[in-house]
Each structure stands twice: as structure tokens, then as C-alpha cells.
Amino acid sequence: MRIQSLQLSGFKGFDQNTTINFLDEHQNLVFESDSENNQFFIQAILGIIFGLNAEEKLAFRGDPKVNQTFTGLVSLVLDQKVLLIERDFETDVIACLLTDPQSSRPIFQGKDIVDNGFSRPYLDMLRSIFPIVDKSIYLEVLEDEISEGKSLGELLASLYLLFxxxxxxxxxxxxxxxxxxxxxxxxxxxxxxxxxxxxxxxxxxxxxxxxxxxxxxxxxxxxxxxxxxxxxxxxxxxHKDRVHKNLEDSYQAIKDQNPILLRAEVLLWKSLEQLKKQNENELKDIDNQLEVIEQTLKIDLSEYEQLPPEAERDIKIYHENVEKIEKLKKRIESLDREIQLQEVKYKTWKNVKYFFVGVISPLAFILSYIAFNSWLLIIPEAFFFSLIFLFLFGHYHSKIGDKLLNLQEDRDILVKKVNDLKNEQHQLQKKWYFLKDDKHFQIHKDRLLKYKELKATYRKLKQKEAQLKENLAQPSFRDQLENFRKKYHHLIDINRPDLEAYLDKFVAIKNELNSIEMKxxxxxxxxxxxxxxxxxxxxxxxxxxxxxxxxxxxxxxxxxxxxxxxxxxxxxxxxxxxxxxxxxxx
Known part of the structure; x- marks a missing residue:
């Protein structure tokens, strides 16, 4: 809805019939006046539509000697229709006509007296067009804007908002x-x-x-x-009391904002900014770490970049074989000591057996002969003792010999295992240059371990880097942050150290104001x-x-x-x- 034109006759300053066109054919405002006449035009428009009381008529009436008529006509554009409202202030007769390109029809015609104390049928009709038919409300709404010297276009825009x-x-x-x-x-x-x-x-x-x-x-x-x-x-x-003064003095930029929404969104904005900064710093730190690792891998450990997967397996096997050989050697040394001990036992019991059979048995034979002086008694006894000695010492001596033989067989098996492992180590040394000697192998083993650790760290850092970049690039995160910046950056400084306390105080003041307004x-x-x-x-x-x-x-x-x-x-x-x-x- 727009005011297309205003026709005045008999008004002060417009004694002759004057038509003012506000809009061009494209409904753009083409008429402007100075701030002194803006109030007159607004009051004239409202007076034609809603009427003037006797005092207002005297204020607006021109010289009757110059022009005996005192009328006004307002044309309002409603999409494809035009509403014409014409009022004769001398007779209080008003006529309303609704026209479109095909037809026109009157919607009201009759008297409309503002201050006679009776009902006004015209206003009842007008309520079907305008939600507010009290002229004083329009004047109150536009009072401050008129006093602020706003343009006629701005005043009409506020009027259209209510029309x-x-x-x-x-x-x-x-x-x-x-x-x-x-x-x-x-x-x-x-x-x-x-x-x-x-x-x-x-x-x-x-x-x-x-x-x-x-x-x-x-x-x-x-x-x-x-x-x-x-x-x-x-x-x-x-009433501009202490609370209002506090609000205007400390919260001028945000005084008209919803306090709860403002506090929640500003604190969320600050949290998002902190999270963004934290992620960016962490991302920068990760990039520095990745750069250091890349340089180390490229310069110090480049030889391991091209190693085939089997190299790591062979190094592991070589390392395990070294440990196995050491364990086997210790077991062989232990067996050698055991074999040496068993050999001493074997020789000792062998000498003991010979001593009893060769010395003790004849001696016992001689002593028995001296004691009994009878060969028939001595021979069976000597033979019996010889058998006992042979059985006892021979059996234990044989047992030691068997044990010694078993130990030697175990040693031979372990020695064969050691030789097999050494052959396998020799083949691995031929295959990989860094396994040629133990010192060389230990150096490469430590360097390869460092290489693997760095590669594992590199992969983890790359995953974390991708996650951080994804978080920063999320549309919901980015758009929300941008919206908060556009909405609040000119209203509040989120870097102030007392931000939360500042907002809490703002909420408290607004709540106090709301309680005052409710009363x-x-x-x-x-x-x-x-x-x-x-x-x-x-x-x-x-x-x-x-x-x-x-x-x-x-x-x-x-x-x-x-x-x-x-x-x-x-x-x-x-x-x-x-x-x-x-x-x-x-």
C-alpha cells in the first residue's frame, strides 16, 4: 500500500487547488519536501483519512476569501487497485471510491463529524482497510521521527507500516x-x-x-x-530512573537486544573463536612437527624409505636368531660343564671299581685264608665278594656313562642348531649389507626403529591434521562463526576479560527493567x-x-x-x- 497522490484545496499555503504526485509510474517516490513541511503533509494526509476536529480545521484552513472550498483528496495504491478518499472539511462530507483498470465502485459516502460525540459509521468501514483508525496513535508513532528531522520518504514508510x-x-x-x-x-x-x-x-x-x-x-x-x-x-x-541510566551509560550499543539470547550467542561466539584459534595453533604446531619429521626422514633416514617389506621381516629374524644363538651357547656352556663333571665322575668310579676288584678282593682272599686256613671256604667267599663289587660299582659306573652319552648327544643337537642359525645369519648377511657385523647391525637396528617410530608418529599427525582441517572447514562451524561476527562485532568486544560478568550484569538490568515495565x-x-x-x-x-x-x-x-x-x-x-x-x- 502506497500513497500515490495528495490533492489539497483551501489549506494554508495551498489556497488554490494543488495536486502532489508522490509516486512515478514504477511506484518510486519522486516527491520530497523540506523538514519544515513534512509534518504538514503527514497531518494533512491523516486529516483527510481520519478527519480534523474544529480546532485542527482552524489551524489548517487557508484564507476563505481566496478559496471558499476546503477539501482534500488522498489516492492510495493497493496492488492493481486505487482507493480514493476525498473529504470536504466545510460540510464534513466524505466519499470513498475503489477503482481498478476495469471498474470503479463507491464504498462509502456520507457525513463524518469528528467531535460531535456520536458514533462514526465511516470509521467502521475504515476498519476493514486500516487496522488502526485512531489518528492520535499515528501522530504519536511519528512524533519522534518528525522531531528527528527524518525525510518525507522515511515518514511515509513508517505510515505505510501502520496502514x-x-x-x-x-x-x-x-x-x-x-x-x-x-x-x-x-x-x-x-x-x-x-x-x-x-x-x-x-x-x-x-x-x-x-x-x-x-x-x-x-x-x-x-x-x-x-x-x-x-x-x-x-x-x-x-520513567528514566537509575536502572535506565545505568543501561544507557554502560550498554548503549546493546540496550535493545534480547539479553538471554545475546548472552548465549556472544558466549558461544567467544567459545567458537577460542576453539578456532586453538585448532589453528594446534594445526600450526602439527605442521611444524610434520616438517621436522619429513626433513629427518628425507635427510637422515632416506635409505629406509625404499626398503622392501621383507627387509623388516629379515631384520626381525636376524635379531631373533642372535638372541637364540646366545641362549643356545649358554646352554652348550652349561652342558660342557655338566659333561666335564660327569667325565670326572666316570673316571673316578672306574678307578674305584678297579681298586676294589684288583686290590680289595685279593686282600680279602688272603685274610680269609689266614683266618680259616681252608681253600674250600675261601674260594666261594672271594668269588661272592668279587661279584658284589663288580655289580655295585659296575652298575653305577655304567649309569654315569649313559648320562654322559646323553649329555654329549644333547650338546651335539644344540651345536647343530647353532650352526644352522649361523648359516641362516650368514645368508641374511649376504642379502643385506647392514647385517654384516653386529655393530653395524645394532646401528641399523636402532635407526630403523627410529624410522618406524617417526613414520607412525607422522601418520598419526597427518590424521590429526586432517581432522582439524575438517573441523575448521565444517559449514555449520564456519557459517555460525561468520553469522555471529556480522551480528555482534560492532556491538561488543568478546576479548574483554570481564565479558561474562558484563553480560550477566546486562541480563540482570534488563530483567529489572522488565519487572518495572510489567508494573x-x-x-x-x-x-x-x-x-x-x-x-x-x-x-x-x-x-x-x-x-x-x-x-x-x-x-x-x-x-x-x-x-x-x-x-x-x-x-x-x-x-x-x-x-x-x-x-x-x-
Whole structure:
């Protein structure tokens, strides 16, 4: 809704019939006045639409001798229609005419006396067009803007904000009905079809969706302006006490912000900035570590880069064989000591056996002969003792011999194992130059271990680097951070050391102000604006639901492109089908 023109006759400064055109053919504002005349034009427009009392008529009336008529005419553009409101201030007769390119019809004609104390039927009709019909509310809303010296365009924009809610809400209802009607004729799902009628309905629904999105954006902007206006009027009516002074002195930049939302988002913003900085520092540190490792691998340990996988296996085998050989040698040394001990035992018992058989037995024979002096008694006894000695000493001597033989066989097996391992080591030494001697091998073993550790560390650092880069590149993280910066960087310094305490105090002051506001009755203008604000929020929600319903019905989420591009694609498809079918198109 826009004011197209204003026609004045008999007003002060406009004694003769004067027509002022505010808009050009493209609905752009082409008329501006100086700040001194802005108040006059606003009051003249409101006076024509809502009327002037007797005192106001005297203030605005020009010289009756110059012009006996005292009339005004306002033309308002409503999309394709024009609303004409003409008032004769001398007779209090008012006429309203609604025209469009095809027709015109009167919607009211009769008397409208402002200050006679009776009901005004004209205002009842006007409520179907304007949500607010109390002129004083418009003047109160525009009072500060007029005193601030704002341009006529800015004043008219504020006036349109209050004029247009009924018109926009009716437009919303009509658009929602149209969306529902068109959507009911379309089959849900994809629209890659050759059915022209179906595609035409899809195109129509996409055009409706464009209008839904455009109107929703427009209503959101108007709602934000209304909320700001409500807050401004409330502040004007509130007593400027100590709490207000504290708020304005310490929190001038953020005084109009939602305290809870501001605190939560600013602290989250600071946390995200700290996390970003921490990740960037960690990433920088990782890059430095990777650079050092890469240089070490490239310069000091480059020989191991080209080693085949079997080299590591052979080195492991060589190292295990060295340990096995050492263990086997220790066992052989232990066996050698055991064999040496058993050989001494074997020789000792052999000499003992010979001593008893060769010396003790004859001696016993001689002593027995001297004692008994009878060969028949001596020979069996001597023979018996000889057998005993032979059996006892011979059996133990034989047992030691068997044990000695077993030990020597075990030693031979271990020696063979050692020789086999040495042969295997010799083959590995021929295969790998760094295994030629133990000292050389130990050096390479330590260097290879260092190489493996560095490679493992390098892989872990690369994984961590990739994770950090992924975290920093996440759209949700990046977009949220950017949104917070745009929203708050000019309002608050997140690097201040007392940020949380500062925000907590802001929340406490705003809460205290809210409690003060609750005790003060709302001004009538605020109640009227709140009513419009509530209706706008309801309309915005319904438009959002309509957007989601249309998007779901057409499966728009799968195309991931703007509606304009989808519309263009559907239009091209319709034309291609028409060309193939020989159907003419415009």
C-alpha cells in the first residue's frame, strides 16, 4: 500500500487547488519536501483519512476569501487497485471510491463529524482497510521521527507500516488459499513428466511458492520494524530512573537486544573463536612437527624409505636368531660343564671299581685264608665278594656313562642348531649389507626403529591434521562463526576479560527493567501495535508451513537449487514438450 497522490484545496499555503504526485509510474517516490513541511503533509494526509476536529480545521484552513472550498483528496495504491478518499472539511462530507483498470465502485459516502460525540459509521468501514483508525496513535508513532528531522520518504514508510497490515494479512490468506488449491491438483513426487498439464500446475505452484517466500520475507521485515517501534514507544513512556541510566551509560550499543539470547550467542561466539584459534595453533604446531619429521626422514633416514617389506621381516629374524644363538651357547656352556663333571665322575668310579676288584678282593682272599686256613671256604667267599663289587660299582659306573652319552648327544643337537642359525645369519648377511657385523647391525637396528617410530608418529599427525582441517572447514562451524561476527562485532568486544560478568550484569538490568515495565500499564498505541505484531507472527508461521508443504509435495529438497532455476528448468521442459508435440506456445 502506497500513497500515490495528495490533492489539497483551501489549506494554508495551498489556497488554490494543488495536486502532489508522490509516486512515478514504477511506484518510486519522486516527491520530497523540506523538514519544515513534512509534518504538514503527514497531518494533512491523516486529516483527510481520519478527519480534523474544529480546532485542527482552524489551524489548517487557508484564507476563505481566496478559496471558499476546503477539501482534500488522498489516492492510495493497493496492488492493481486505487482507493480514493476525498473529504470536504466545510460540510464534513466524505466519499470513498475503489477503482481498478476495469471498474470503479463507491464504498462509502456520507457525513463524518469528528467531535460531535456520536458514533462514526465511516470509521467502521475504515476498519476493514486500516487496522488502526485512531489518528492520535499515528501522530504519536511519528512524533519522534518528525522531531528527528527524518525525510518525507522515511515518514511515509513508517505510515505505510501502520496502514498496510490488514491489506497484507488479506493478501496472505488469499495466497494460502491459492497454494492449497493448486497443490491439491498436483500429484506428489518428482515432476520429470511429459504431462504438460501436470507441468503447468507445477509451474503455477512454484510461482505461488515464490510469492509465499517473498511475502514471508516482507512480513518478517515489517514485524522487526514493529517490534523496534514497540520497544521505542515503551522506552518513551517509561520513567528514566537509575536502572535506565545505568543501561544507557554502560550498554548503549546493546540496550535493545534480547539479553538471554545475546548472552548465549556472544558466549558461544567467544567459545567458537577460542576453539578456532586453538585448532589453528594446534594445526600450526602439527605442521611444524610434520616438517621436522619429513626433513629427518628425507635427510637422515632416506635409505629406509625404499626398503622392501621383507627387509623388516629379515631384520626381525636376524635379531631373533642372535638372541637364540646366545641362549643356545649358554646352554652348550652349561652342558660342557655338566659333561666335564660327569667325565670326572666316570673316571673316578672306574678307578674305584678297579681298586676294589684288583686290590680289595685279593686282600680279602688272603685274610680269609689266614683266618680259616681252608681253600674250600675261601674260594666261594672271594668269588661272592668279587661279584658284589663288580655289580655295585659296575652298575653305577655304567649309569654315569649313559648320562654322559646323553649329555654329549644333547650338546651335539644344540651345536647343530647353532650352526644352522649361523648359516641362516650368514645368508641374511649376504642379502643385506647392514647385517654384516653386529655393530653395524645394532646401528641399523636402532635407526630403523627410529624410522618406524617417526613414520607412525607422522601418520598419526597427518590424521590429526586432517581432522582439524575438517573441523575448521565444517559449514555449520564456519557459517555460525561468520553469522555471529556480522551480528555482534560492532556491538561488543568478546576479548574483554570481564565479558561474562558484563553480560550477566546486562541480563540482570534488563530483567529489572522488565519487572518495572510489567508494573506500568501499556500505552494504547503499544496494545494496538502488539495486536498487529501477533497477527504478523501467525501469518509468518502459516506461510512457513505452506512453504514446507509445497517443498515436500514437489520434493524440492532433492534439487538443491534456487526456485528461480527450478522454474526455469520446468519452463524449458514445457517448451521442449510443446515443440516435440507441435503445440504452439507464446
Amino acid at each position: 498496510s497490515p490488514s491489506f497484507k494479512l488479506n493478501k496472505t490468506r488469499a495466497l494460502l488459499n491459492q497454494a492449497e488449491s493448486v497443490a491439491s491438483e498436483i500429484l506428489p513426487g518428482k515432476f520429470e513428466t511429459n504431462d504438460i498439464q501436470q507441468l503447468m500446475r507445477v509451474k503455477e505452484l512454484l510461482l505461488v511458492l515464490q510469492k509465499v517466500n517473498s511475502l514471508r520475507t516482507e512480513l518478517i521485515e515489517d514485524l522487526n520494524k514493529l517490534n523496534h517501534l514497540i520497544q521505542k514507544i515503551r522506552q518513551k513512556h517509561l 506500568i500499564p501499556e500505552p494504547p498505541v503499544v496494545k494496538e501495535l502488539q495486536k498487529i505484531s501477533h497477527e504478523y507472527r501467525t501469518a509468518i508461521q502459516k506461510l512457513k508451513e505452506a512453504h514446507n508443504s509445497i517443498s515436500e509435495r514437489l520434493n524440492l529438497h532433492q534439487y538443491n537449487m534456487p526456485i528461480e532455476q527450478i522454474l526455469d528448468a520446468v519452463d524449458r521442459r514445457i517448451k521442449n514438450i510443446e515443440l516435440k508435440s507441435g503445440i504452439p506456445f507464446e
